[in-house]
Amino acid sequence: xxxxxxxxxxxxxxxxxxxxxxxxxxxxxxxxxxxxxxxxxxxxxxxxxxxxxxxxxxxxxxxxxxxxxxxxxxxxxxxxxxxxxxxxxxxxxxxxxxxxxxxxxxxxxxxxxxxxxxxxxxxxxxxxxxxxxxxxxxxxxxxxxxxxxxxxxxxxxxxxxxxxxxxxxxxxxxxxxxxxxxxxxxxxxxxxxxxxxxxxxxxxxxxxxxxxxxxxxxxxxxxxxxxxxxxxxxxxxxxxxxxxxxxxxxxxxxxxxxxxxxxxxxxxxxxxxxxxxxxxxxxxxxxxxxxxxxxxxxxxxxxxxxxxxxxxxxxxxxxxxxxxxxxxxxxxxxxxxxxxxxxxxxxxxxxxxxxxxxxxxxxxxxxxxxxxxxxxxxxxxxxxxxxxxxxxxxxxxxxxxxxxxxxxxxxxxxxxxxxxxxxxx
RNA sequence: GUGGGUGUAGCUCAGCUGGUUAGAGCACCAGGUUGUGGCCCUGGUGGCCGAGGGUUCAAAUCCCUUCACCCACCCCA
Numbered sequence: 001x002x003x004x005x006x007x008x009x010x011x012x013x014x015x016x017x018x019x020x021x022x023x024x025x026x027x028x029x030x031x032x033x034x035x036x037x038x039x040x041x042x043x044x045x046x047x048x049x050x051x052x053x054x055x056x057x058x059x060x061x062x063x064x065x066x067x068x069x070x071x072x073x074x075x076x077x078x079x080x081x082x083x084x085x086x087x088x089x090x091x092x093x094x095x096x097x098x099x100x101x102x103x104x105x106x107x108x109x110x111x112x113x114x115x116x117x118x119x120x121x122x123x124x125x126x127x128x129x130x131x132x133x134x135x136x137x138x139x140x141x142x143x144x145x146x147x148x149x150x151x152x153x154x155x156x157x158x159x160x161x162x163x164x165x166x167x168x169x170x171x172x173x174x175x176x177x178x179x180x181x182x183x184x185x186x187x188x189x190x191x192x193x194x195x196x197x198x199x200x201x202x203x204x205x206x207x208x209x210x211x212x213x214x215x216x217x218x219x220x221x222x223x224x225x226x227x228x229x230x231x232x233x234x235x236x237x238x239x240x241x242x243x244x245x246x247x248x249x250x251x252x253x254x255x256x257x258x259x260x261x262x263x264x265x266x267x268x269x270x271x272x273x274x275x276x277x278x279x280x281x282x283x284x285x286x287x288x289x290x291x292x293x294x295x296x297x298x299x300x301x302x303x304x305x306x307x308x309x310x311x312x313x314x315x316x317x318x319x320x321x322x323x324x325x326x327x328x329x330x331x332x333x334x335x336x337x338x339x340x341x342x343x344x345x346x347x348x349x350x351x352x353x354x355x356x357x358x359x360x361x362x363x364x365x366x367x368x369x370x371x372x373x374x375x376x377x378x379x380x381x382x383x384x385x386x387x388x389x390x391x392x393x394x395x396x397x398x399x400x401x402x403x404x405x406x407x408x409x410x411x412x413x414x415x416x417x418x419x420x421x422x423x424x425x
Numbered sequence: 426g427u428g429g430g431u432g433u434a435g436c437u438c439a440g441c442u443g444g445u446u447a448g449a450g451c452a453c454c455a456g457g458u459u460g461u462g463g464c465c466c467u468g469g470u471g472g473c474c475g476a477g478g479g480u481u482c483a484a485a486u487c488c489c490u491u492c493a494c495c496c497a498c499c500c501c502a
Contacts, residue, residue, distance in 0.1 A: 011475095011492075011493070012493095014492085014493065014494085065500095066499075066500050066501080067500085067501080070426070070499095070500095071500085071501090088501095088502085117502080119500095119501080119502090121426090121499090121500075121501080122426070122427085122498095122499090123494080123495090124495075124496060124497075125495075125496070125497095126501095126502080127500095127501075127502080131502065132502090133502055135502090202498090209499090210499090210500090213499090213500095266501085267500060267501055268501095277502095284496080284497090285496085285497065285498085286500095286501070286502080288501065288502060289502070290502075291501075291502065312502095313502060314502065315501090315502030316502080317502080318502060319502090337460090337461080339460060369455095369460085370460050370461055371455095371458085371460085371461065371462080372454085372455090373461085373462090374461050374462040374463095375462055375463085376462090377461095377462065378462040378463055379462090382462090385461080385462080387460075387461070389460060390460095391460080399460090399461090401461070401462090403462070403463085406462085406463090408461085
């Protein structure tokens with residue numbers, strides 16, 4: 001991980017990671033669970049390019065977001081076009097939805113994706129520059145039941161992935177207008193001389209940059225000030241409230257526990273009404289493991305007809321960091337030990353015959369001594385070892401050693417006489 | 426982008442206020458068992474001490490720069 005091995009003068013880029021076989025096994029196992037769960041909930045996989053026109057994110061994710069303002073990997077390609085490594089998946093899905101005219105084919109689509117995302121942030125625990133997400137999008141339905149479906153999917157997914165007791169936090173943030181009005185009201189409240197004077201230095205700055213953050217300040221005085229501040233729900237329409245109530249009722253019916261956090265604002269411009277986040281313990285400051293919400297305006301922003309939608313994205317690295325998923329160790333069925341040139345050459349055919357039987361089989365390629373080959377077989381946790389030397393070739397009988405029982409016997413050298421069980425059982 | 430911490434063998438780490446051949450455990454290789462693993466014993470390979478520059482008679486040790494990692498802020502998956 002530190003890259004402190006051989007110094008070839010080449011290092012991987014900051015915030016990017018190599019995954020070695022031991023670790024990649026966990027990933028493949030987790031990905032299989034994600035795909036199986038998605039299928040169970042009726043979502044089909046969509047694979048989009050990891051590079052898109054920069055404009056897609058500027059318009060989709062939103063120019064006001066931190067992501068677009070300071071975190072994108074943006075380049076000029078050979079045709080002088082500005083391209084960007086995707087910082088999130090949703091804009092690509094919506095772009096594809098429009099480009100492939102999906103809305104004209106069916107009124108409702110359930111899509112999921114899984115793959116790398118790129119954000120040029122300062123790396124720290126649970127945050128890489130190339131990281132991996134899976135996400136689900138339900139495009140078409142405006143009903144609160146759709147929101148419930150997505151949250152239920154996220155909940156099931158985290159349980160299937162053995163993430164210990166994730167906490168669900170939900171909120172309703174209304175539409176763009178409501179958020180703007182709330183933001184303005186909050187600024188007015190906080191910058192009024194009496195209130196402003198009691199805020200800490202950080203919070204005074206926050207009144208300019210992100211007034212909502214004052215809610216999270218640990219400073220006691222700031223908490224006193226913010227206690228009476230205007231909350232978002234004051235700016236919601238009746239329809240917004242009904243929608244939120246229906247989402248909550250839906251979650252209650254499914255017995256999915258949640259907390260309402262009226263300060264939960266997500267960092268993307270396009271969210272409307274419902275936002276939610278699953279937080280896991282043990283991740284330090286980056287505890288959001290899955291986050292999403294409704295984005296009724298996004299399709300239109302990207303040039304399509306008004307189309308409601310809900311979705312979420314979940315972080316693979318963070319999930320794996322806390323997941324209790326067991327990974328079963330690989331065991332090799334047969335390791336073939338060859339002694340001498342004749343046996344060494346014969347081994348390829350022996351392997352082919354063993355593999356033909358459906359067994360996993362391997363050998364040594366370094367012409368090492370028997371002891372070294374046995375050690376290798378042990379490292380690979382071989383169930384059995386087939387020993388082939390001059391004696392065996394002459395007798396047309398091979399030695400078969402069962403490693404666990406430390407027993408061995410002779411078997412016919414003719415592969416057509418072999419059965420799977422005598423090697424693996 | 427800002428702040429703090431760390432960077433010595435493949436891995437985890439010792440190395441006191443600068444001093445001569447840089448150590449341990451594990452891993453790896455070999456021998457003990459001239460054709461047999463896991464345990465044990467013995468030996469061995471392996472490090473321009475992250476990189477570059479500076480101070481000094483002398484630097485892994487002090488200073489600067491840079492790169493990377495870690496943690497936090499910001500924000501998010």
